[in-house]
Amino acid sequence: MSVTAISDKLSVSPQPSIEEIRSLGDNGFRTLINNRPDREDSAQPGTQAEQQEAKHCDLSYTFIPVTADTITEADVRAFQRAVDQSEGPVFAHCKTGTRSLNLYLIGEVLDGRMSAKEVVEFGHSRGFNTASAAAWLEKHAARMPRVKGFFDKHTWSVQYVVSDPLTRKCAIIDPVLDFDEKAGATATINADAILNYVSENDLTVEWILDTHPHADHFSAAQYLKKRTGARTAIGERIVDVQKLWKAIYNWPQLATDGSQWDRLFAHGEIFQVGSIDAKVLFSPGHTLASITYVIGDAAFVHDTLFVPDSGTARADFPGGDARVLWKSIQDILALPDDTRIFAGHDYEPNGRAPKWESNVVEQKKSNSHLAGVTEEEFVALRVKRDKSLPMPRLILHALQVNIRGGRLPEPEANGTRYLKFPLDALRGAAWE
Incomplete structure (x- = not known):
């Protein structure tokens, strides 16, 4: 040796x-x-x-x-x-x-x-x-933009700071507010790590961007908005998700006009991160409101694609659809082959270290759910797999926070905040 x-x-x-x-x-x-x-x-x-x-x-x-x-x-x-x-x-x-x-x-x-x-x-x-x-x-x-990923082991989520090296302006994408469901405790450990990185690299936060309302972690968007003054944004179809979950939560006072964010993006809309152009792609299938941010040569695809050895995201949440997800994935794979793809989660298959970056050509060549697969085969695979998956443990906790842009419930008369969620509203019980 x-x-x-x-x-x-x-x-x-x-x-x-x-x-x-x-x-x-x-x-x-x-x-x-x-x-x-x-x-x-x-x-x-x-x-x-x-x-x-x-x-x-x-x-x-x-x-x-x-x-x-x-x-x-x-x-x-x-x-x-x-x-x-x-x-x-x-x-x-x-x-x-x-x-x-x-x-x-x-x-x-x-x-x-x-x-x-x-x-x-x-x-x-x-x-x-x-x-x-x-x-x-x-x-x-030579890459534009610079991308820094932050992996949250508790929820297997990846958060991003996307920065323009010329102007030192940046966007934060899908930040996590820490939540322990057993203790009912919240914390800002992940968000503060992002803020430390921003400070250490002399960055100015322009945007706090949600790709969709998450089912497996709380959003730290409101906490970061208060700390940075940056604008919050999400896709305009958030209103459809709000209406869907308003009924599930029996929540008549919930505003379903997306007013909890500073800006609602439409498909094809262009904005800037510093001097770098960013484009919005509507990418439904995982949720009704999912979007992809294409910032320079980097695409942030949320829970549509994972890295190639982990396949694709589930499509069985309320409002999800495997065939619609296939079409969204094809739109992403139509981007230039060297476009960097940044996923929203990694579940560390075979015990490997966390990984969240790939590119279009790698996805076409070796994604375990896509390479050599037809639309019909993908839909059948996705539906079968989704039937075997339990609901995320935080879905009913998180959605009532995330459809309000990361706002926690207001304190009640005793000064304590309370979550509310319905019984017997979703499939996926442990015994099913």
Whole structure:
């Protein structure tokens, strides 16, 4: 086994055998990082076998599968976290070790500890061709806008700060207000992390954007509006969702005109984030009101598409429709192939690290629900799958907040806020 030391803590290697993994602990390693997608070739053990052997050897294990063409900043940050959190030396591998080294080098440049000009020579001096890392960095520097994702483990949600590097103006997309349903407690941990990032990067918030009224987390839009003064916005079809849920909640006083937001966007409408043009696509199917924001070369597709190994979103909520969802997905996939796709959730299949960025060509090629699938096959797949899924645990809690733009109920006479939700209103009970 050829092992190359990269730093005091990190070493990279080609694919080890199971027998070689067993020797890692004896060689002082405490963490194993696997950067190979499963089934690249028939000889690799695969993530389940590696994880099982790592556990047997008392090694921490992290699965961050990447290819040379699909590395994202989220992958880089996940790799950094795995190294930083290790209690001792880290062994990372792919097929040859190059992808593992590229993840390290990209992180070093992004954090200012190395210049992009040093990347190729650093790899060459250690026997690796790291030209693809240099190319990634060059492409990343030219990207407009800059996108920072914030992953909320509690709800598997991804929130975004989308910024224009020329004007330093930004938009916040789908922010999460923390809620613990067992304690009935709210907090602003996620939103404050976003505000810290905005402050540290000297950004000015222009917009707080909802892609749709979420069923699995509370929106922090109102909290962030109070802190930043930015305008809030959502798609104009929110009024249809408000009318639907007004009946479900038996809520006669609910205003169903979308007035809880500062702006309602129509399909095809153009606005700006700093100097960058942004366009709105109506993307129903998951909900009646879902929209996609296409900001520069980045499309924020909410719960329509996930990253390719996770498929597509469910379409069985009140107002959802699998055939309508298919048509919305086709509109998104009609964008240029290099359009970056940013998803609203990630459920970490096979225990891999969170991932939320792909692009149009990757989705066409390898999305597990779309590649080589007809409309009829997709609808049948989606309907069958949705019947097996329970309702999100927070749907009845969250919708009454989110159809009001993230406003919590007003305090009652005793100073306490109360949620109200109906019994026996939705399918998906645990025993169904």
